[in-house]
Amino acid sequence: AEQELIAARDEALAAARARSSLLAFMSHEMRTPLNGVLASLDLLRGTSLDARQRGHVDTATRSGEILLHLIADALDVTRLQADVLMLREAPFDLGGLLEEVASISRPAAQARGNAVLLGLDLPALNVIGDRDRLRQILINLVGNAIKFTRDGTIRLSAAATQIDDDEARFDIAVEDSGIGIPPDQIERIFEEFVTIDAPGDPVTRGTGLGLAIARRIATLMGGSLTAESTPGSGSRFLLRVSMTTVPRPPAAAPATPDGGEPQPRRGARVLVVEDNPTNRLVIGEILALFGCRVSAAEDGADGVELARAERFDLILMDVSMPRLDGPGATRAIRADPAALSREVPIIGLTAHAMPDTEAGLRAAGMQGCLYKPVRVADLRRLLVSLLGHAGEEDPPVPAGRRPDAPEAADPGDAGGTLEDETIAELAEMLGAEALEARLAAFAAELDGLEAALAAARAAGDLAGTGRIAHRTAGSAAVFGARALRTALNALEAACAAGEAGAVDAGLGALAPLVAECRAAVSELGADLRAQD
Numbered sequence: 001a002e003q004e005l006i007a008a009r010d011e012a013l014a015a016a017r018a019r020s021s022l023l024a025f026m027s028h029e030m031r032t033p034l035n036g037v038l039a040s041l042d043l044l045r046g047t048s049l050d051a052r053q054r055g056h057v058d059t060a061t062r063s064g065e066i067l068l069h070l071i072a073d074a075l076d077v078t079r080l081q082a083d084v085l086m087l088r089e090a091p092f093d094l095g096g097l098l099e100e101v102a103s104i105s106r107p108a109a110q111a112r113g114n115a116v117l118l119g120l121d122l123p124a125l126n127v128i129g130d131r132d133r134l135r136q137i138l139i140n141l142v143g144n145a146i147k148f149t150r151d152g153t154i155r156l157s158a159a160a161t162q163i164d165d166d167e168a169r170f171d172i173a174v175e176d177s178g179i180g181i182p183p184d185q186i187e188r189i190f191e192e193f194v195t196i197d198a199p200g201d202p203v204t205r206g207t208g209l210g211l212a213i214a215r216r217i218a219t220l221m222g223g224s225l226t227a228e229s230t231p232g233s234g235s236r237f238l239l240r241v242s243m244t245t246v247p248r249p250p251a252a253a254p255a256t257p258d259g260g261e262p263q264p265r266r267g268a269r270v271l272v273v274e275d276n277p278t279n280r281l282v283i284g285e286i287l288a289l290f291g292c293r294v295s296a297a298e299d300g301a302d303g304v305e306l307a308r309a310e311r312f313d314l315i316l317m318d319v320s321m322p323r324l325d326g327p328g329a330t331r332a333i334r335a336d337p338a339a340l341s342r343e344v345p346i347i348g349l350t351a352h353a354m355p356d357t358e359a360g361l362r363a364a365g366m367q368g369c370l371y372k373p374v375r376v377a378d379l380r381r382l383l384v385s386l387l388g389h390a391g392e393e394d395p396p397v398p399a400g401r402r403p404d405a406p407e408a409a410d411p412g413d414a415g416g417t418l419e420d421e422t423i424a425e426l427a428e429m430l431g432a433e434a435l436e437a438r439l440a441a442f443a444a445e446l447d448g449l450e451a452a453l454a455a456a457r458a459a460g461d462l463a464g465t466g467r468i469a470h471r472t473a474g475s476a477a478v479f480g481a482r483a484l485r486t487a488l489n490a491l492e493a494a495c496a497a498g499e500a501g502a503v504d505a506g507l508g509a510l511a512p513l514v515a516e517c518r519a520a521v522s523e524l525g526a527d528l529r530a531q532d
């Protein structure tokens, strides 16, 4: 009997090894030609096609993208199984991470009628851990909660359950009020490739790998990931992990270019591919502040041209753009042997966090992504990690820059419509004069917004309506106009889904938000002029 057991175990181990190496082979060997296929489809879409041909190209592209997602997930699983995925630990603020996850998940949640609540009960300490991987787990859990909940609540919470000298135990939970999971399936969902059919709600089908990956990462962190659920009333996923705690640095790390953090190496050449002019300008300004030489393209197709002709050190690429989107442009750059920037890191810029967003972008050939609105601290971290940091002799902040900045854009003044922190950061970064100019441009955009939306809607052009909503949502994000941004994101989602009723409801609800935001913009503009 013992011999039989040993033989059975060896056989199972051999099977597991064979499966891992098959996955590894498939992931690597399939990705390259598939990217070639998708890049060619992107180029084909740019030629003159009739409607039927365009439909075929779109179907082929969508199928290819699904396959790429699957491969990206399979690669993560393989890495985890083969123990080659290493955690990269550094001190970070756990509460800040949860706030970030909640805030980037809100637009997607809102589009399905869900509210995202956040509850934190944490000590004023930093923890040492792998922030990116923890974020991957949380984005996955919150993304699932959004997918499987309609018109409900998603609650993200974190509490320290035990605090010792330099170690604490944390319970981090994601709860939803969605469809729930049958008791006999609750352990199965953590297995690879398991998805459960949700009756009556044909939401986007995933690969069934998200939770398997999340649990493996949790285990790698020495923690656990479990679920409990009541079908029909909701689910609760609990990540339980212990981490070393360290005191917070005294200057609570302001998100300014001289926050005492390592500064990026100067002189890097960065290409920014972004269709929203305000975003393009703001990101360009931040990069310039860090001593980067910035080139800009207004859509994916122009981005591909510039990346072909010049070798950059980094490309920042918006995800949804007219003509050619970010993943399409990335594939075209990666597939073109003549492109001078073929091997350069490409980082996606996106406003929506869904569990497979990052995996999808990586599958297209990007190295990662930043969530909009892009903050100074995010870009600094990215530049330092990709390009290294500057030497002592190299002052990071150009002299004469900061005196321009108003002391502080009085938080109360904008009536809370424009997020104080965002405005203060913009003021610091751009200086009062440039901020005034950007505010004026935003004001003009707001003034024309409703007429433009109404015209597109009256012409029955839902795609056009969605594009206008998308563009202004981008500008609203830059100025921290959260409510307006969320409403525009929801409108954009309704347009994309072709739900005419939801589009009209979204348009109807816009007027007071636009008016409120417009008033806040005027008020802030007046304050800035008064400070001049």
Ligand code: ADP
Residues within 6 Å of the ligand: 140, 144, 145, 148, 176, 178, 179, 180, 181, 189, 190, 194, 195, 196, 197, 205, 206, 207, 208, 209, 210, 211, 212, 235
């Ligand atoms: P997928 O990529 O399909 O979402 P996951 O591994 O993340 O894969 O999830 C596996 C399955 O678990 C999902 O297909 C779904 O059936 C179920 N599931 C996960 N999270 C939830 C949730 N919050 N509510 C209901 N079902 C869920």
